[in-house]
Structure formats: C-alpha cells, structure tokens
Amino acid sequence: MQVTLLGTGDTTGTPTVSCDCETCQTARDPPEDLREKLRARGATITAGGGVERTRFSVHVYNERTDESLLVDFSPDFRRQFLREEVPLPDAAVVTHIHFDHLDGLGNCYRLIDELDVFAANKTDPQTGESVAETVASDYAYLDQVTVEPRTPLESFETCGFEVTLVPVFHPPLLCYGLTVEDSETGAKLSITGDTCYAIPEESREQLAGADLLLAEALVPAHLCDYHPLGGDHHDDEGVPRTFGTKHMTREGAIDLAGELGAERTRLVHVAHFYPAEEAFAEPLAVDGERYTLD
Ligand SMILES: [Zn+2]
Ligand SMILES: [Zn+2]
Numbered sequence: 001m002q003v004t005l006l007g008t009g010d011t012t013g014t015p016t017v018s019c020d021c022e023t024c025q026t027a028r029d030p031p032e033d034l035r036e037k038l039r040a041r042g043a044t045i046t047a048g049g050g051v052e053r054t055r056f057s058v059h060v061y062n063e064r065t066d067e068s069l070l071v072d073f074s075p076d077f078r079r080q081f082l083r084e085e086v087p088l089p090d091a092a093v094v095t096h097i098h099f100d101h102l103d104g105l106g107n108c109y110r111l112i113d114e115l116d117v118f119a120a121n122k123t124d125p126q127t128g129e130s131v132a133e134t135v136a137s138d139y140a141y142l143d144q145v146t147v148e149p150r151t152p153l154e155s156f157e158t159c160g161f162e163v164t165l166v167p168v169f170h171p172p173l174l175c176y177g178l179t180v181e182d183s184e185t186g187a188k189l190s191i192t193g194d195t196c197y198a199i200p201e202e203s204r205e206q207l208a209g210a211d212l213l214l215a216e217a218l219v220p221a222h223l224c225d226y227h228p229l230g231g232d233h234h235d236d237e238g239v240p241r242t243f244g245t246k247h248m249t250r251e252g253a254i255d256l257a258g259e260l261g262a263e264r265t266r267l268v269h270v271a272h273f274y275p276a277e278e279a280f281a282e283p284l285a286v287d288g289e290r291y292t293l294d
C-alpha cells in the first residue's frame with residue numbers, strides 16, 4: 001500500500017490566497033535549511049521553491065492490483081495530480097460534503113471513464129440526505145460516476161482493499177473517518193476525517209492499531225483563546241483537545257494518536273493559523289509526503 005498525501009491543508013489551504021502572514025510567506029519561500037528539511041521529509045517543493053498544504057485528499061495505491069483509491073475530492077485535484085504524477089483513481093471515498101472534500105469531483109469529467117464513489121448511507125438530519133445522496137444529486141450530470149452507498153462500520157471491498165467508514169463528530173454535518181486495510185499484507189491506514197476529539201468508542205476501536213494514522217489537527221491548542229466558543233474536551237492539565245466544536249487541536253490529535261496506538265502519525269487538515277515557527281514542525285504533514293505500508 002502506497003499512500004501519497006495529496007492535500008494536507010484546511011479549507012483555505014497554505015499559502016492562503018492573498019494572505020501575507022508569516023506562515024504563508026514561509027510556505028511560499030522557506031529559508032534554505034527549512035526547505036532542505038522539508039524535502040528530506042518527502043515534501044514536494046514547488047517550481048517557486050515553496051511548499052504547500054492544498055485542500056484535503058489522500059491517494060492510496062495498491063501495488064498488487066495496480067489500482068488506486070482516492071479519499072476525498074479536493075478542489076485542488078488537478079494541481080495535485082499534475083504535481084504528484086500518481087495514477088488517476090479507480091474508486092473513491094467521500095468523507096463528508098464540505099467544499100474542501102467534495103467539490104473537486106467535477107475534475108473527473110473527460111479524465112475517467114468509470115468511477116465508483118463510496119459514501120455513507122445514513123440520513124443526515126441537517127440536510128435530510130445521506131452523504132451518498134448528496135454526492136449523487138450534486139453530480140447527477142456526471143455519467144462516469146456511480147455512487148455506492150455504504151453502511152458505516154461495515155467493511156466493503158474496493159481496489160483490493162477492505163475499507164470501513166467510521167462515524168466521527170464534526171457538527172452540524174455527519175462526517176466519517178475511514179480505515180483502509182490490505183488483508184494480504186496486513187497493512188492498515190487510518191484517517192480520522194474532519195472531527196473534534198469526541199470520536200465515538202466503536203470508531204476508535206476500528207481506527208486503532210494503524211501503521212499510519214492521518215489525524216486532523218486544524219490549529220494548536222493555544223489558539224482556542226481566539227475562538228468565540230473557546231476549546232472543548234480538555235485534558236487533565238486543562239489543554240483543549242477540540243477547537244470550538246468541529247476540529248481537533250494539535251494536542252488533541254497527538255493524544256488521540258497515542259490512545260489509538262498508531263505506529264506512525266501525520267497531522268493533516270492543517271490551517272495557516274499555526275505560528276510560522278510551529279507550522280512546519282513534526283509531526284505536521286506537508287503535501288507530497290509518501291509512505292509505503294506493508
Ligand atoms: Zn496566512
Ligand atoms: Zn469539514
């Protein structure tokens with residue numbers, strides 16, 4: 001299983017359009033020693049010498065079956081596939097219907113002849129539709145796409161992998177994390193999806209024991225001071241593990257990774273609000289990192 005982090009940013013990405021904060025400036029033009037460090041970590045260095053955190057997407061290649069599974073359709077789909085030169089997907093999973101995870105699906109037009117798109121079948125009280133139904137209605141004009149509704153916590157097979165959607169907590173919308181497992185090699189990838197720290201117990205059990213965990217970590221905990229709702233799900237020292245109500249803090253994601261016993265963890269869905277001196281430190285991921293799980 002070869003995992004490529006196509007998009008590791010939040011909904012505005014880094015650099016953010018028209019932002020001249022120190023973090024975005026550092027991403028556009030990192031000092032030489034940081035650039036070399038990031039390159040050594042597997043980051044893709046752009047033609048301009050910078051690094052990126054584009055909107056969220058993960059590419060999972062099965063070398064046994066020569067098939068590719070895409071997790072979420074980033075609005076940066078085109079740029080990501082040009083930049084990383086990974087194969088186009090044979091199937092995909094959509095975690096939830098927010099712009100930064102779904103609105104790249106239209107890029108499949110004239111690129112892909114047939115694509116199964118898996119998504120949860122549970123009706124969201126907020127929208128009156130399941131994620132699968134929203135994807136199907138939003139992209140009804142795309143004949144190439146077949147939406148495959150699936151029941152959360154029941155595994156299904158695609159691209160030679162066992163995939164399981166796990167409910168997480170990203171109010172007000174229903175959202176799912178997932179696991180991707182190769183039963184032949186035992187490799188396991190876990191992705192939290194967009195979520196606060198309050199992930200239900202049965203989802204935690206499914207996410208546990210991964211070779212690689214991709215955990216969302218929008219901001220560091222100290223930025224909860226600037227959220228109108230502050231933080232939530234505090235640890236014993238009073239550090240918030242949730243930012244507002246929808247997302248994990250860096251500290252929350254690191255705690256979660258420890259609890260889930262992940263062999264390796266990368267923090268994703270990272271916002272440009274991290275101070276520049278924290279934004280490129282481990283274990284925060286940048287676009288282009290690749291991992292082979294076996
Ligand atoms: Zn910025
Ligand atoms: Zn979201």
Ligand SMILES: [Zn+2]
Binds near residue numbers: 100
């Ligand atoms: Zn998101």
